[in-house]
Amino acid sequence: MNISLNETFEEETEEFALIVKLGSTDFEYDYDIPWETFAVCRIVVGYFNLATFAIIVPLYSYVISILITKCDYKTNTSYQIMVNISLMDILLSAQNLLSGYLVFRPDDYHSHVLHQATIVFSCMRMGFLQGGTLLSLLLAINRLMVVLNIRINRIVNSMFLVVTGIAWILQIPLPILLHYFNTAHIEYFFNLMGVMYGFNGPDFFLDFTGYIGPAFLGAAFCCYLGIVVAIITKKELYGSSYKISSLEIKLIIQAFLLSVPLALLILLGMIAHDAMFKHAWLFLSFNIVAAIIPANTMINYIIFNPVIRAHLFKILRKKEEVRKPTTVIQTITAQTAQSNKTLVTNTNGYFVRRSSERK
Numbered sequence: 362m363n364i365s366l367n368e369t370f371e372e373e374t375e376e377f378a379l380i381v382k383l384g385s386t387d388f389e390y391d392y393d394i395p396w397e398t399f400a401v402c403r404i405v406v407g408y409f410n411l412a413t414f415a416i417i418v419p420l421y422s423y424v425i426s427i428l429i430t431k432c433d434y435k436t437n438t439s440y441q442i443m444v445n446i447s448l449m450d451i452l453l454s455a456q457n458l459l460s461g462y463l464v465f466r467p468d469d470y471h472s473h474v475l476h477q478a479t480i481v482f483s484c485m486r487m488g489f490l491q492g493g494t495l496l497s498l499l500l501a502i503n504r505l506m507v508v509l510n511i512r513i514n515r516i517v518n519s520m521f522l523v524v525t526g527i528a529w530i531l532q533i534p535l536p537i538l539l540h541y542f543n544t545a546h547i548e549y550f551f552n553l554m555g556v557m558y559g560f561n562g563p564d565f566f567l568d569f570t571g572y573i574g575p576a577f578l579g580a581a582f583c584c585y586l587g588i589v590v591a592i593i594t595k596k597e598l599y600g601s602s603y604k605i606s607s608l609e610i611k612l613i614i615q616a617f618l619l620s621v622p623l624a625l626l627i628l629l630g631m632i633a634h635d636a637m638f639k640h641a642w643l644f645l646s647f648n649i650v651a652a653i654i655p656a657n658t659m660i661n662y663i664i665f666n667p668v669i670r671a672h673l674f675k676i677l678r679k680k681e682e683v684r685k686p687t688t689v690i691q692t693i694t695a696q697t698a699q700s701n702k703t704l705v706t707n708t709n710g711y712f713v714r715r716s717s718e719r720k
Contacts, residue, residue: 393639402641406648407464413652414458421451421659427672428662438513438521442500443662445525449493449532450655456482457652484536487570490627492532494577497619499524501584504612508588571631578624585616611665618661626650 392399425447434440459482463475499521506513513521588609595603629647637644663669 394641394644398641399644402645402648403464405645406652407461409649410457410461410464410652413656414454414461417656417659418451418454421447421454421655423673424659424662424669425451427669431672432666432668438518439500439503439507442496442503442521442525445528446493446496446500446658447662449489449496449528450658452485452532453489453493454655456486480540481537484540485533488532488536490570490574491577492528492530494574494581494623495528495531496525497623498577498581498584499528501581501616501620505584505587505591508591508609508612571627574627575624578620578627582616582620582624585613585620588612588616615661615665619658622650622657623654626654 394402425444428434428440428444428447432440434444459479463479503513503521506517592605592609596605626647630651633643637647663673
C-alpha cells in the first residue's frame with residue numbers, strides 16, 4: 362500500500378505534537394541520543410533560530426540598503442554581487458525562522474498553508490547550496506580580476522549578470538519546479554524531528570546538489586589564492602619598491618572567512634549526517650553554525666567594507682548623542698542692586714536649575 366509523503370508527515374507531526382504537549386514517550390524514537398537530551402537540543406536550536414532571525418535580518422537589511430544607496434552600486438559589479446548574496450542570506454534566515462517556529466508548534470505543520478510553505482523553503486534551502494555558492498565564486502572572480510588589473514568591460518559585466526541570473530534560478534525556481542512537477546521523481550522533505558532540512562531523491566542528483574556547492578567554494582578559494590600569488594609575483598618583480606597594501610591582506614583574510622566555513626558545513630552535513638544523531642554536541646554545533654552562516658557573511662561585509670562600517674558607526678554615534686545630551690550653561694546677569702540670577706538648561710530645552718542671590 363502506497364502512503365503519500367503528505368500523509369507520512371501528518372502522522373509524524375501529530376505523534377510528535379502529543380510528545381510535546383503531553384510529555385508522552387510512546388513514540389518510535391530510533392536515534393542514539395537519549396530522548397531527553399535530544400529534546401533539549403531541539404529547544405536550544407529552535408530558540409537560537411528564532412533569535413538569529415530577529416537579530417540578523419534587521420541589521421542585514423540596513424547593510425543591504427547601504428550597499429545600494431551609499432556605495433557605487435549601479436556601476437560597481439562587486440557591490441551588485443554582494444547585494445544578491447545578501448538577499449539570498451536573508452531568505453536563508455527566513456528558513457531558519459520557519460524551522461524555529463516548527464520546533465515549538467509542530468502540530469501546525471499539517472495545516473495546508475504551513476505545509477506548502479515548508480516545502481517551498483526546503484526547496485530554497487537546497488537551492489542556496491548551489492545558487493549562493495555560485496555567487497561566492499563570482500565575487501571571488503571579480504576581485505581576482507581587480508587585483509590583476511583586468512578591465513571589466515560591458516561584455517564581462519553582462520556575463521556577470523547572466524551568471525547572477527543562473528544563480529537565482531538555482532536558488533528558487535529550479536528546485537521548486539523539480540518538486541512540484543516531480544521531474545525524475547525527486548522529492549524534498551522537511552525533517553521535523555531533526556530540526557534539519559533533508560533531501561530524498563536519486564543518488565546522482567543528491568551527489569550533484571551536495572558536492573557542487575563545496576566545488577564552487579573551493580574554486581572561489583582558489584581565486585583568492587590567485588590573489589596571493591599575484592601579490593607575491595608583484596613583490597618579486599618590483600622588489601622593495603612594492604608595498605603590500607592592507608586591502609590585499611584583507612582580501613586574503615576575507616577569502617578564508619567567506620569560503621571555508623560554509624564549504625566545511627556542507628561537507629559535514631553530507632559525510633557525518635548519521636553521526637549527528639549519535640552525538641548531541643555534534644547535532645547542536647552543526648545546527649547552530651548553520652544558523653549563523655548569514656551572520657558570517659554580514660560581519661565580513663561590515664569588517665572589510667569601510668563605507669558600511671562608517672555608516673553604522675554614524676548611526677551609533679547619533680544614538681549616543683541622544684542618550685547623553687550635552688549640558689549648556691547660559692548665564693544671565695542683571696547688574697542691579699536687587700538680584701543676580703543664573704539659569705542652567707540642557708540641550709533638550711528642559712529647565713534644570715535656577716539660583717538667585719540677594720545683594
